Amino acid sequence: MTILVTGGAGFIGSNFVAGWLAGTDEPVVNLDKLTYAGNLANLESLRADERHRFVRGDIGDRAAMDALLKAHAPRAVVHFAAESHVDRSIHGPADFIQTNVVGTFTLLEAVRSYWGSLEPAAKAAFRFLHVSTDEVYGSLGEDDPAFSETTAYAPNSPYSASKAGSDHLVRAYHHTYGLPVVTTNCSNNYGPFQFPEKLIPLMIANALEGKPLPVYGDGRQVRDWLYVADHCEAIRLVLERGALGEVYNVGGNAERRNLEVVHTLCDILDAERPRSGGHRALIQFVTDRPGHDRRYAIDSRKIQGALGWRPRESFESGLAKTVRWYLGHADWVAQVRSGEYRRWIEKNYAERPAS
Template identity: 65%
Template sequence: MILITGGAGFIGSNFVLEWVGQSDEPIVNIDKLTYAGNLQNLSLLERNTQHIFVCADICNSDEMSKIFAHHQPRAVIHMAAESHVDRSIHGPEDFIQTNITGTFRLLETARHYWRSLPEELRLAFRFLHVSTDEVFGTLSADESAFTEKHCFRPNSPYSASKAASDCLVRAYHHTYGLPTLTTHCSNNYGAYQFPEKLIPLMITNALSGKPLPVYGDGQQIRDWLYVNDHCSAIRCVLEKGRPGETYNIGGRNEKLNLEIVHTICDILQREHPVNYDYRNLITYVADRPGHDRRYAVDSHKIHHELGWEPAETFATGIGKTVQWYLQNQEWCRNVQSGEYRKWVETNYIGRI
């Protein structure tokens, strides 16, 4: 049995669905069900006994200890995190609590559980921490992509909190011997992504005829990773990764933000034509504070050591993503609650 935290979120729910589809091994899914955690993402598993859902907070050490003792996982995949840069600017405390304190308490629980295991099980145990390329800071247009050896230079409360959690994971390996693994991924996209992030925000706004807010000049560059490719990389690292190591996971798809928006508009114009040009909805808004100009990760290590590479190009991945949102507009309406509308007003009103 394996245990995942944050398994009702975007990346987590995709991982759980793929795990159940490709393995007979049970998976325990711990999620606090904040605004971005959604059990509707896992409705296909409603009667599947292989998926065991537990609504719990990773900051609650007593609850975590009981869950570990009861389910006896052979591995932990730690995805639970506050992950939106803009939200971290408006309210950083939640990011400190979940990303730093939550990771610390989960590590402590895992450490005590791991030490109690028989030697054979202790040697096989793994704690895989899912992190982000944003811990490395920003790159200029002509700089080489981030490798695993780059220093951390976080520029937002979100990325600082993730860098701190990464350091805790490293320390627990080097101090206590806990067999940890850390991954740094580039920007994910795909099904079930909460529409505060760029790609689902553009799709859902366009379908509603609302403005498509583009920060600054739209020339920020990101490397885009299809979520199912990310899930396959995590499974690969869990199976083959060396304890104490970190692995970058990239999609090999560096794109300008404005290019992403244009691509979405053009796909929608073809697949869901309306009586207006989607590109005319593009609205430039004031840039966010401390906005990193470029992210890019060098994923040669995971390819050469573990044999992983992405299966999707950006063209195939974005096509599948737009189609999913077109076919699941009820899901979009359900997640765009009063909490979501309040957030949009907080973040975008006044920028235009």
């Protein structure tokens, strides 16, 4: 018995793999292309673990996917692999279409062929779990109800459009071919090993170096924040007990404005690493990004009622854990903030005027 995890060297994927192996003896085959956000350093704690097998590969390579499935005969595929940053999708949407849409299609075709070859008992037990995002639902007004599993799709960025496309393909493969799929749509994750282009790790890294903390627009955009370990627990439950063909929204019950998040981070850093004048003095408002969604919110009642899942961390407890992890892993932060990272920061922020 084994499972195949795609994108398992990325932020959420590496947390999932480590958590999986901490809680079960079932082996993991971990496939990752190792683009800028896929990092073997995220998996360093598993280096000597014989239950973990890492394979460098691309979900868009059909021959490689066929060979991998044949060689390891997984009972399930957990599909994290994706391009996932809105700002990058604005600057270069082609990679997002190629990975998130074409790559997911290629993987589904390989999995459909493999699943069709299984013996009846193994075929009935097989699962394909697709990990997606709340951004496929678009943007909410201040007083609109939170996204539910029946909310109409209305993606507003190349990233969210590409993830919506992958969601639709997964749904279609279930309804057309009977492929046993389940899908999760999560809110904004945060926690250890998050690549420091995203809001929380970027602010931590900049604050520790005394650099400006760039906040888009007026900073009043609202997101629901989900600690990554809570998300991984939800995925394990959906894989184990989720109903075939169903979608489960996973949120942290922690709506916060972006500026509130930055303020809370600054206050935690003031306590952990005091700075003359305080870290809030580093905040700098910059021109908003194009098409910036105003609010996301997740209604998690379905997964709570059907599977008994609840987030264990509050936003405050999860954020404190996250800050302390980054403070204790300066070597990891320095390693990932490579030339590629610096080029990206310069491209996205250097020419963005203050507002």
